[in-house]
Amino acid sequence: MTNKVIENLYYTKSDEWLKVEDNIGTIGITDYAQDQLGDIVYLEKIEKGKKLKPGEALTTIESVKAVSDVNTPLAGEVIEVNEKVIEDASIINKDPYDAGWIAKIKMDNTDELKNLMNAQEYSEYRKE
Amino acid sequence: MRYIPATEKQKKEMLKEIGVSSFEDLIESIPQSIRVKGKLNIPEAISESELEEKIYHIAQKNSNFFLMKPLVGAGAYRHYIPEAEKFLLQREEFWTCYTPYQPELSQGTLQSIFEYQTYISRLTKMEVVIPSIYDGASATGEAVLMSLRLTHKNKIIVSNLLHPHYRETVKTYLAPHEPEIINLPYKKGLVDMEKLKTLIDEDVASVIIQSPNFFGGIEKLADISGIVHSKGALLISVIVESMSLGVLKAPGEMGADIVTGNAQSFGMDLNYGGPYNAYLATKKQYIRQLPGRIVGETVDVDGKRSFVMTLRAREQDIRRERATSNICTNHNLNVIAANIFLSLMGTEGLYQISLLNTKSSHYLENLLLKSEKFEKVFDYPFYNEFLLKSKDDISTINKKLLENNFIPPLKICEFYQEENLKDVLLFCVTEVLTRDNLNKIAKILSE
Numbered sequence: 001m002t003n004k005v006i007e008n009l010y011y012t013k014s015d016e017w018l019k020v021e022d023n024i025g026t027i028g029i030t031d032y033a034q035d036q037l038g039d040i041v042y043l044e045k046i047e048k049g050k051k052l053k054p055g056e057a058l059t060t061i062e063s064v065k066a067v068s069d070v071n072t073p074l075a076g077e078v079i080e081v082n083e084k085v086i087e088d089a090s091i092i093n094k095d096p097y098d099a100g101w102i103a104k105i106k107m108d109n110t111d112e113l114k115n116l117m118n119a120q121e122y123s124e125y126r127k128e
Numbered sequence: 129m130r131y132i133p134a135t136e137k138q139k140k141e142m143l144k145e146i147g148v149s150s151f152e153d154l155i156e157s158i159p160q161s162i163r164v165k166g167k168l169n170i171p172e173a174i175s176e177s178e179l180e181e182k183i184y185h186i187a188q189k190n191s192n193f194f195l196m197k198p199l200v201g202a203g204a205y206r207h208y209i210p211e212a213e214k215f216l217l218q219r220e221e222f223w224t225c226y227t228p229y230q231p232e233l234s235q236g237t238l239q240s241i242f243e244y245q246t247y248i249s250r251l252t253k254m255e256v257v258i259p260s261i262y263d264g265a266s267a268t269g270e271a272v273l274m275s276l277r278l279t280h281k282n283k284i285i286v287s288n289l290l291h292p293h294y295r296e297t298v299k300t301y302l303a304p305h306e307p308e309i310i311n312l313p314y315k316k317g318l319v320d321m322e323k324l325k326t327l328i329d330e331d332v333a334s335v336i337i338q339s340p341n342f343f344g345g346i347e348k349l350a351d352i353s354g355i356v357h358s359k360g361a362l363l364i365s366v367i368v369e370s371m372s373l374g375v376l377k378a379p380g381e382m383g384a385d386i387v388t389g390n391a392q393s394f395g396m397d398l399n400y401g402g403p404y405n406a407y408l409a410t411k412k413q414y415i416r417q418l419p420g421r422i423v424g425e426t427v428d429v430d431g432k433r434s435f436v437m438t439l440r441a442r443e444q445d446i447r448r449e450r451a452t453s454n455i456c457t458n459h460n461l462n463v464i465a466a467n468i469f470l471s472l473m474g475t476e477g478l479y480q481i482s483l484l485n486t487k488s489s490h491y492l493e494n495l496l497l498k499s500e501k502f503e504k505v506f507d508y509p510f511y512n513e514f515l516l517k518s519k520d521d522i523s524t525i526n527k528k529l530l531e532n533n534f535i536p537p538l539k540i541c542e543f544y545q546e547e548n549l550k551d552v553l554l555f556c557v558t559e560v561l562t563r564d565n566l567n568k569i570a571k572i573l574s575e
Contacts, residue, residue, distance in 0.1 A: 042416065047280075062416070067441040069450070 003126050004031040006097050010073060010113060011122035014055075017097065018073040023110060025074060027058060028101045032126050034093050037063035043070075043089040046103050050078045054112060058103060061089070074112045076105035193398075197565055198535040201513050201556025202342070203264075203291050203368055204401065205393045207481070208560055213395050213468040222464050231436045237460060238435035241423040244407075244463045247470050251373045252387045253380025254409035258420045260458040264390030265294040267406035268336065268366050269301030270419040270453060271386045274410070275334035275362045276305060277417045277452065283308040283331045285361075287319050289341035291368050292543045298336070307333075317345045317506030317515070319352065328359045334386075338366040339379075342543075343506065343554065344489075344513030346376065353383025362386060370394060371558070372511045374482025386410045395469025396462055405462035415439065419453030481559055485512040488566060489557035495570035496555075502573075505552055513556045515540060515549075522551050525573060532572055534565075 005011070010018040015033035019026040034040065042062040052058060057069035058078070081103045085091050092100035117125060134142070139151070148154045174182070198206050216222075221236065228234030245257040261267040272284055284302075286295060288311050299309065310327055312335070313320050319337060328335065335356045339347035349365060356363045365379035367389035379387045392404040410418065416439070424438040444451035473481065489512040496502045502516040518525055526536035537553040557566070 044416070062441055065441065067447055067450075 002031055002035045003123065004097075005119040005123045007119050009097070009119060010116035011119065011125075012071065012073045012116060013125065014069075014071050015126075016071060016073055018113075018116065019101075020107075020110070020113065023107050024079070024104055025076065025107045026101050026104050027070070027072060029061065029070060029092060029096055030122070030126075031096050034096045034100070037061065037066060037068070039064045040089045040092050043086055043092070043102070045086060046078060046081045048078050048081060052076060052078070052105065054115075061092070070102060072105060073116055074105070074110075075108040077108075078103050079106050080104040196533050196535050197561055199529065199537045199555055199557070199561075199569065200535055201369065201558070202538045202554055203293060203390070204398050205369055205371065205512075205556065205558055206398060206560055207371060207393050207395075207558050209395050209397065209469070210472050212472060213465060216468050217461065217465055222461055229437070231434065235435060238423050238437070240460065240464050240467055241458075242425060242435050243467050245423060247467065248389075248391075248407045248409055251370075251378065252367075252384075252389070252407070252409045253378035254384070254387050255380075255412040256415055256418065256422060257407055257409040258418050258422055260391070260460075260463050261388075261406045261408055261419075261455060262459055263402060263404045264366070264368055264388060264392075264406040265291070265297035266301070267388035267390075267408045268294050268364070269297050270455060271364045271366075271388045271408055272298050272334060272336060273301060273305075273453065274386060274414070274417050274419065275364060276302075276307065278362065278414055279333040279360070281331055281333035281361075282306075283310065284333055285310045285312050285324070285327055285335045287312045287314070287335075287337045287341065287347075289314050289317075289319060289343055289345070289347075290336055290338040290366060291342050294338070294366065294368070314341075314343075317341075317343050317508040318347055321348070321351060321355065324352065324355050328355060328361060330359055332359060332361040334362040334364050336364045336366060338368060340369060340372055340376075340511040340513065342368075343508075343515050343540075344510040344556075345506065345508040346511060349377075349379060349382040349384065357383065364388065369511065369513070371478075371482050371485055374478040374480075375486060376511065380409075385414070391462070391466050394466040396465050403459050403462060405459045405466060416442070417452060419455040420458075484559045485557065486510075488512070488559065488561060488563075489514060489555070491563070492555065492557050492561075492566045492569065495566065496573060499570060499574035505548070512558055513554060515552050515554055517548075517552045519551075522553055525553070528572055529569070532568070534569060534572075 015030045017028050017030050040061060040063045044060045046059045052072040052075060054075045055071050058072045059070050060067055061070050082101050085100055085102060228237045231238060241259040244260060248257040261270060276282060282305060284307055286298065286309060312327060313323055337347055337352055339349055341347055353363045362385040363383055364386045365384035370389050370391055371393040387409045389407050390404060391407055396404055421437050421439045421443055423435055426434055426436050428434040442452045444454050444456055493514050496516055501519050505515040505517050522539055529536040537555040540549050540552045540554050
């Protein structure tokens with residue numbers, strides 16, 4: 001089992017990470033999540049302009065053994081999609097925190113960030 | 129499955145195991161007010177020999193189906209089933225071919241499904257096929273749900289000439305989604321294209337067209353497909369009489385996005401209305417939204433050709449309430465029946481038998497028109513079913529046919545209440561009716 005975490009990112013209990021720059025949030029799945037899923041084969045197309053409530057499914061991710069939802073940590077509107085991972089979802093296995101980012105959202109309310117975990121807390125959370 | 133009732137001793141052991149003192153104790157929570165008092169209202173037990181005799185007498189009330197030749201189709205078609213198929217289907221291995229989740233134990237079953245997918249893919253000219261669904265109506269329901277998932281839209285247009293039972297099933301399948309269902313009327317026995325152009329817009333997920341339609345008419349699927357695609361909707365092509373694929377252009381060549389069909393005509397008896405078998409086929413780009421899964425070809429550790437279920441991850445046993453569909457199994461004995469039937473027929477055989485269906489139906493239509501007791505309702509191209517308006521009372525006609533051991537055609541007014549369809553019969557002629565039969569029918573109906 002691997003569980004690499006990156007400082008200065010926010011984390012969810014459903015294993016997404018969120019990078020915040022002003023009111024723009026970049027979403028991906030954690031190293032732990034990609035490891036648990038195994039070989040990722042498919043990421044469902046994401047519509048730009050889609051408005052999401054906190055915790056709502058942004059897309060579904062499929063590996064050889066499971067399909068799960070990727071949820072948005074915060075409410076917002078999808079403004080950019082990483083077309084490279086839509087084309088080749090295995091990038092997420094190789095580089096979940098950088099090249100494997102999934103989408104960017106314009107966040108409605110950054111106050112909600114306090115509900116998320118930091119790197120340390122997430123690392124503890126997945127250790128249990 | 130054998131039914132062996134538990135002995136008194138076993139019952140006591142079971143009660144003891146779960147920690148109650150008596151059966152009465154076990155069902156204590158069921159209120160007295162709703163319990164059956166006294167004995168059930170069923171006859172006293174009789175001996176095996178008495179029972180056999182009794183059933184024999186009841187069975188004598190049946191007509192002999194094989195001596196009664198049908199002039200009715202409307203969703204269930206009697207075709208000849210070769211003896212070789214019936215014999216092969218008796219093999220015990222085929223009777224226990226439940227959904228094979230362990231490929232190492234189920235290569236035979238998986239191969240049978242793979243071959244079925246291949247047959248249907250070639251017949252419909254579609255890229256991917258699932259291992260079958262129970263019947264054409266539920267396959268169509270699944271196809272419509274699939275179109276909602278693919279387009280994220282919630283409005284559909286359904287041809288009024290889709291089999292009425294299929295239309296009902298689609299409504300049932302869709303009810304929880306509260307979709308807008310628009311009825312596409314017909315004109316001269318085929319879907320009204322002009323009307324389709326005015327009904328279709330960007331909010332439509334899919335258009336559902338049966339061809340040959342319920343009246344037997346062959347739809348202009350390629351033209352329909354152009355209209356449907358112009359607004360970004362999907363075309364769902366439904367085939368109720370699959371024998372027609374032997375002579376008609378495949379829906380995949382005419383722009384269909386999803387094809388569903390009743391495979392009963394491929395070597396399955398009428399079976400009192402089921403079990404049948406149906407297929408659902410689509411383009412490769414839509415593979416992730418297929419209900420159920422598919423069987424794929426691969427190689428084993430020794431590099432030998434083998435088969436395995438794939439795309440399983442979206443099924444309900446894995447994804448629970450978020451599964452794409454609750455379809456998880458199929459009628460595999462009927463899959464094997466279709467495989468054997470199609471392999472015995474071959475490309476040429478299927479073409480010949482299909483051609484014979486259309487020739488025979490046109491032959492009978494011609495004879496009946498000549499008799500001047502009938503007239504055409506619509507001037508449309510048809511396959512093996514056609515409508516004729518009778519000048520005589522249709523109940524009398526049907527009685528005459530029954531007396532002569534022919535199962536009468538369908539009174540179309542049972543499903544369509546239009547004034548001009550009163551006294552109209554939907555005839556079906558398959559290859560089981562010989563030329564002598566058809567001449568005799570024409571003679572009976574000319575008198």
